[in-house]
Amino acid sequence: MIALAVTTSWYMMLAAALFSIGVAGVLMRRNALVMFMSIELMLNSVNLTFVAVGSDLGLIEGHVAALFVIVVAAAEVTVGLAIIVAVFRKRASADADQLAELRG
């Protein structure tokens, strides 16, 4: 059996992959809710890097930073969803491409 150990770069790769999928989601989907979820995915992947690197370097700050990200994400979600609901009330649609009133 090969002595295989999980190193930090494994976590980094996983996080990079998740982040890229999140980016793809934002670019590809039209539904505002799914776009929003993709953003959450990106935040999650960043959290993973925080915790992994924190554990790697023996710094508890990694965990603290992850907690802060979670808190901020929670605040962001409440406001974001409230905005989506408010928009939906006026437009009856959650299609991000229809909301182009700010076009130059």
Added chain:
Amino acid sequence: MSEVIVFVIFAAVALVGAISMVSARNPVYSAMGLLSTMFSLAVLYVVLDAHLVAAVQVIIYAGAVMTLFLFVIMLIGVDKADAYGRQVPAQRIMTFVVAIGFFAAIALAARSAWITGSGAFGDPEMNGTIEAVSDELFGTWTIVFLSTVMLLTIAAVGTIALAYFGAEVEDEEALL
């Protein structure tokens, strides 16, 4: 070795969840995909000795954030006609190029020595228990912590304001 197995299983679940979130036509399935990703990340946090972060991840993300998403999806109905956008020319190809570019770029950066210098986990003393994290949180980061409290309060107020003003607009339209 068990660590490798756990990592492989849950990394796979996370990736599958993420991909299904992006690709599912029905937002409820998207939410389920994201949920499974978040769960597997929580498991990975436990592996990384970040117990508190794992618990908070489940409570906040799974318990609050995703429930809220689900709630909103149910509230505004599922728009099944929603498909992948075609408004920008060659959007899909562009998206894949950008996403792969992103992955490549991050992978490149992650391979740099300053991230993975030690290779294996360094400090065996470190343990992400409630006590350890809160010592740091309420010691060094008190001000930051308090400002997140402010942030949450503002978010709550903003959400309520949005809900109320939205209702007003609706009423005006009804009057007209």
Added chain:
Amino acid sequence: MTDLIWLVVAIPLVGAAVNLFLGKRIGEPLSGWIGFGAVAASFLIAVEPMLGFFAGDSEPSTHFLFSWIPVLGVNAELLWDPLSALLTMIVTGVGALIHLYSIGYMHGDERFPRFFSYLNLFIASMLILVLAANYAVMFVGWELVGLSSYLLISFWFTKPTAAAAGKKAFIVNRIGDWGFLVAMMLIFAAFGTFDFDIIFGTAPGVLSVTMATAITLLLFVAAAGKSAQLPLYIWLPDAMEGPTPVSALIHAATMVTAGVFMMARSAVLFELAPVSGGIVATIGAATALLAAVIAVSQRDIKRVLAYSTISQLGYMVLGVGVGAYTAGVFHLTTHAFFKALLFLGAGSVIHAMSGEQDMAKMGGLRKKMPITFFTMGAAWLAISGIFPFSGFWSKDEILAATFAQGGAWYLLWGIGIVVAVLTAFYMTRLFVLTFLGKPRWDADAHPHESPASMTIPLIVLGAFTVSFGLVNTPFRLSFEHFLEPSFHGIPHVEGLTNVLITSLASVTLVVAIAGIVVAWRRYRVDELPVEVGGWWDRALVGFGVDDLYGRWIVAPGRRASELASRADAVVLDGAAHGIATGVRSAGEALKPVQSGRVRTYAGILAVAAVALVVVTVLVGGGF
């Protein structure tokens, strides 16, 4: 108990905040009581540690609050010594009485709670000023006092004159503040610190005479602004536009004494600069004289008191200038009592006359307002310098100290005597015209005694006015001993024998009585003398000093600013418009980029981020 000194400042601040934010909810009588309670609580907290100084078993102490500007080593610290204790007692004691009085006086005003919020803010600012342990903190108090006095003077801001008066006070005070600021810079340059302890402890060795002169003159500019000395006194008469309790609190008892207090606090520096002392004393005497002359001609009861205040402040400044700091502070204290009393009495009269302020339309109020009459009578005798009322002792001490200097100072003493005569004259005029003689008010006026909340402060202040002078008679200098720790190392005025003191006191007493008699004979008649034309008119408008300022300072300033505005329109606006046009056309050109679609933006962002990471890795040599 001295550990709780910070509470003395904090409680009125809390009171101000409560009344500011919750005032409308709390409503009329209660918010007044909150304001009063806050100041009274401060007073009570301060009493016990102050008594320690009287008993002589307390040491001055500093109280560290927090590190303020660590780079400069400036801390927020409070200094508790006899001088600050005395001022704290005056500010909170007289302040509390005036709060109480205001509850009655401001009754029915729609911004009643706001008024008490401002009053509390003022008290807190003043306490910061007097309790400061270094010039930086003192400056904070100094500025806050200016701010709250502005708010209070223009409290009835819907009246254009009140709004203008507030602005005038603020702007004139700014000139003084400039002096303070520059003085602070020089002090820091010389000592590297703002702390009183260090500055006064090391000054005699460190400071050159030139530097000391510069600093003290700049400090005097500041003091002239706050304490209404020549040439910056012009704001004070106009400040009478504020509600009368404000005039009593700010422009008689507390704020205007800030300058005198600050100079007394900086006594060590003034001792090092004899030239400054001379200048200060001369300006003080000149101010006293000019203001007394103008006061003689005024018809508005509050303006008489305003000019009288300036004149008395001139006395205090004179005292400080001749090095009699204790005497200056002593006069400050007695003046706080009797001038507050005079203003509150005047307020009571105005209240009774439904807003009438012209003395020519008063008269014969003695029967209608007995309490006001008697208390104001006491204040009248006190300010005129009649034995044994408080004003006699304090004024006499200043004059004696001036006399003791000898030489050219005899002239200043002479001016002081003339001012004493004039003071007795115009105060008698005010008193007789208001309370004695036949009623001259309109038929529809129904004067009446004021409510208890207004008369009780009058009585308390009256008691102090009568008796307070006895704490520092030449025979028993308890006040001077009390203040000794604050003026440590500064010699007392010397060269005064008991005989000399007694004869000097007799002189002032005689001239004061003479002034009263002359005024009595002139005004205690049925047909008032006509006081119009010539000298009277010119004095009535303050010898046109305001006009002079208008012609030589305001008008050129306006012309300069008009010129600048035209230059601004052509040059700066042109440049700005040009830039704006450029930006707008650039924006027009770039408009299509803003598709309004979130995903396009996200895509651009993503591509840019990739590029950034690649560049970072390349530059960082990550390969």
Added chain:
Amino acid sequence: MTIFIEAGIKVLLAFVFLLVTVLLLVWAERKWVSDLQNRIGPERAGPFGILQTLADGMKLFFKESLTPTKAEFGIYIAAPVIALLPALLIFLVIPIGAPIEINGTEYTLQVVDLNIGLLYILALSSIAVYAVALAGWASGSKYPLLGSVRAAAQMISYEAAMGLALVPVVMFAGSASIATIVEGQQGTFGSFVPAWNIVLLPSFVIFLIAGFAETNRAPFDLVEAESEIVGGYHTEYSGIRFAFFFLAEYINIFNISALTVTLFLGGWGGPVPTGLPTAIQWVLPIVYFLIKTWAVVFFFVWVRATMPRMRYDQLMSFGWKRLIPVSLVWIMLCAVALGFRNFGAPWS
């Protein structure tokens, strides 16, 4: 490896224990409610009808499971499992007796003692929402959807109150580990008053109320209000799938009761006289725990038989405008009290 074996045995025992408990619980509820309503209740199957639940379970097990045509099949199937899992898992951190010592090794009567025990419970109870929400949505029918939307809002709201109610407990115990919290309640105030956390009365009351709401019990059973929305989220479920929901609901009731006892009523604590045989010393705490828990269970049933259902707007405003503010104020008071205890009065 022994650790895994120990844990495995414990898990197995815990699940068996829970299933037996539910059998008894359902029967007991029906009996109690019928007594309270002057009815007879189940009496045919076995003595006093004690086998009634078993009979019902058999019936459900063999019944056909229907699937609505508009259902989202995957999620429709997954929802009952999601409902059952957290219910089973929560029980794993509850100690049902004092630690016992066999051959010099100490065994805790608790499957795992987590450092983040309370958070673990909160996390799992937040998962329970999904079962209800997804079941309702996946049924593709309007009553279930209504029920699940109600459920999502209700459970999120009361979860916040429940979490806040637990904060003072953690503050006074100084730990979120369940075992530590129970240990902390073993002493006495003075000589005989047990040092239970019930002295944190507001927390206790809020926790209990939120517990009712979390388990969707009367008076908070709007989620499955028969008179309004047929059966709520599980209207379209039948057979074994329905049995899962049913099982989960009753396990949850027992869980909440056990938690109440553990967190506020001293857990397995009680007078254990010295000098008794070791076996009795082991068993007594378990008996105490069961007695207390069943007392709370009875309270649940009693409330169900007594209280009318709340109106939806009343429910929401009660949660957000009463419970949460009260618990916030209470947390502040507790913090101040703790500050006094730990650091002394600020003026001393």
